[in-house]
Amino acid sequence: MASLIKRIIIFLTISFELIASDLGSYELGHGYKFNSLLTIGSYLSTEYEVAKDERSFTLDDIALLAYGEVMPNLTYLAELEAVKFYKYDFKNGIDETNDAFHIERLYFNYRFSDNLVARIGKQITPIGYWNLEPINVLRDTSSNPYYSKYLFPKFLTGVDFSGYTSDSYQTTYHLFAQKNEDLDETYINIPNEHFFGASLEHELNDEISFGGSIGQFKTNSQETFEYIQLNAKYDDTTFALSSEFMLRNGGLDSQKDENTYGGYLQALYHYTPQHTFVSRYEHFYDKSVINKDQLFLLGYSYRPIFPVSFKMEYQWHELKDQNKFLSSFSVLF
Amino acid sequence: MKVLLLLLFISVSFLQAKNYAVIVRSDAPFEQIKSNDLKNIFLLKRRFIGDQKIIPINLLSNNELRVHFEKNIIKMSRKKLNSFWVKQHFRGISPPTTQASYQSVLKFVTNVQGAVGYVPSSLVNENVKVIYEF
Numbered sequence: 001m002a003s004l005i006k007r008i009i010i011f012l013t014i015s016f017e018l019i020a021s022d023l024g025s026y027e028l029g030h031g032y033k034f035n036s037l038l039t040i041g042s043y044l045s046t047e048y049e050v051a052k053d054e055r056s057f058t059l060d061d062i063a064l065l066a067y068g069e070v071m072p073n074l075t076y077l078a079e080l081e082a083v084k085f086y087k088y089d090f091k092n093g094i095d096e097t098n099d100a101f102h103i104e105r106l107y108f109n110y111r112f113s114d115n116l117v118a119r120i121g122k123q124i125t126p127i128g129y130w131n132l133e134p135i136n137v138l139r140d141t142s143s144n145p146y147y148s149k150y151l152f153p154k155f156l157t158g159v160d161f162s163g164y165t166s167d168s169y170q171t172t173y174h175l176f177a178q179k180n181e182d183l184d185e186t187y188i189n190i191p192n193e194h195f196f197g198a199s200l201e202h203e204l205n206d207e208i209s210f211g212g213s214i215g216q217f218k219t220n221s222q223e224t225f226e227y228i229q230l231n232a233k234y235d236d237t238t239f240a241l242s243s244e245f246m247l248r249n250g251g252l253d254s255q256k257d258e259n260t261y262g263g264y265l266q267a268l269y270h271y272t273p274q275h276t277f278v279s280r281y282e283h284f285y286d287k288s289v290i291n292k293d294q295l296f297l298l299g300y301s302y303r304p305i306f307p308v309s310f311k312m313e314y315q316w317h318e319l320k321d322q323n324k325f326l327s328s329f330s331v332l333f
Numbered sequence: 334m335k336v337l338l339l340l341l342f343i344s345v346s347f348l349q350a351k352n353y354a355v356i357v358r359s360d361a362p363f364e365q366i367k368s369n370d371l372k373n374i375f376l377l378k379r380r381f382i383g384d385q386k387i388i389p390i391n392l393l394s395n396n397e398l399r400v401h402f403e404k405n406i407i408k409m410s411r412k413k414l415n416s417f418w419v420k421q422h423f424r425g426i427s428p429p430t431t432q433a434s435y436q437s438v439l440k441f442v443t444n445v446q447g448a449v450g451y452v453p454s455s456l457v458n459e460n461v462k463v464i465y466e467f
Contacts, residue, residue: 029415029418029419029422030418030419030422030427030428031422031427033427039422039427041422041423043423065423065425067425067426072386073386075425076425077424077425111380113381114378114379114380114381132424133420133423135423138419138420138423164378169373169378169379206408237410237413273412305415306412306415306416306419307419332419332422332423
């Protein structure tokens with residue numbers, strides 16, 4: 001415990017030293033740029049949860065990231081993260097620690113043109129909106145929807161080709177493939193050695209975008225799944241509406257005839273840029289994980305500045321014993 | 334009546350005056366571009382024009398011309414732009430390089446092929462060419 005506290009203090013000291021020192025190019029939420037080769041940043045989040053059988057405090061994510069340009073058109077990104085760094089269970093008076101940092105992302109990009117960028121390494125799977133901005137501070141709720149947790153591998157260790165499809169710079173494509181082990185399986189939701197997919201995203205204008213994905217993956221337990229996914233978003237800076245849905249089939253022989261599906265519809269109202277009210281409806285069905293659940297969520301988020309977020313929410317579940325209150329604090333340095 | 338029309342013409346001309354120029358090096362292999370292209374360049378969505386890699390140069394965040402540029406070309410509020418760059422930081426992308434003065438923007442653009450900056454039109458010289466006015 002003492003060593004854990006010491007490490008937290010070191011992490012926070014380094015982070016706040018960077019902020020407090022007169023380094024010129026540092027701005028909270030933008031990282032510290034040493035030069036074009038190296039920008040460093042970090043983020044952390046804490047969470048307080050009250051549910052039927054649980055009352056806990058968690059220092060949930062603590063991460064360090066570095067990125068830069070190695071040579072013209074060749075860039076990299078490395079991210080190390082410890083999940084559930086520290087957890088205290090108030091009901092049982094027990095605390096747990098996990099100070100092991102694992103590779104969250106590690107990849108190189110080579111930009112051949114605006115129409116073709118090759119990325120190789122461990123990266124976030126390019127599907128929809130939620131999966132691309134998965135950390136607490138970038139989200140509008142403390143919780144993640146079922147959709148983003150159980151239906152597809154959140155990370156990919158392989159290659160992704162992406163780019164704009166035309167000079168209008170409105171439509172982007174991704175073609176990705178993995179045919180090997182994950183680089184670091186520790187925080188992977190669905191470990192696999194076979195994952196192929198494609199996605200398209202179109203920005204109609206500054207307010208409206210939509211897209212979709214298809215793909216196939218095979219889990220380490222040799223279950224093969226195919227999916228189709230759709231997403232759409234409206235955002236006029238005061239009001240935002242977003243939705244994602246995925247339908248997946250496959251799995252074990254006994255489950256092949258039964259589709260798994262999940263999705264959400266989320267509405268945001270920015271009363272001011274600092275104060276946001278959020279509501280979300282989710283529907284999820286998966287025979288192999290949690291059967292079926294629907295939930296409705298109401299929440300509030302306060303951002304004194306964008307990279308600092310205080311959030312709270314209450315979830316009403318169809319599965320009654322899943323109702324919970326969540327609050328969180330998160331920062332992107 | 335003629336005087337009134339003349340005054341109206343002068344007023345409209347004055348209101349429509351384009352006092353600022355987006356510039357590149359005089360031998361850059363491209364000419365005029367559209368405002369939406371500039372938006373994509375300064376949001377780092379567009380990195381090339383033809384085979385030429387583009388390097389957008391911003392003024393410091395408190396510069397009035399930068400504020401004017403963001404409002405009229407990028408068409409995003411400062412808060413929205415800041416949240417955009419915070420999200421890009423998580424994706425491993427830093428905002429465009431900044432220069433502290435108009436003279437340093439001119440110097441950078443003159444010396445670096447592919448650099449794109451903006452300055453008051455009155456400062457444009459023979460070493461740079463104007464690809465957009467606003």
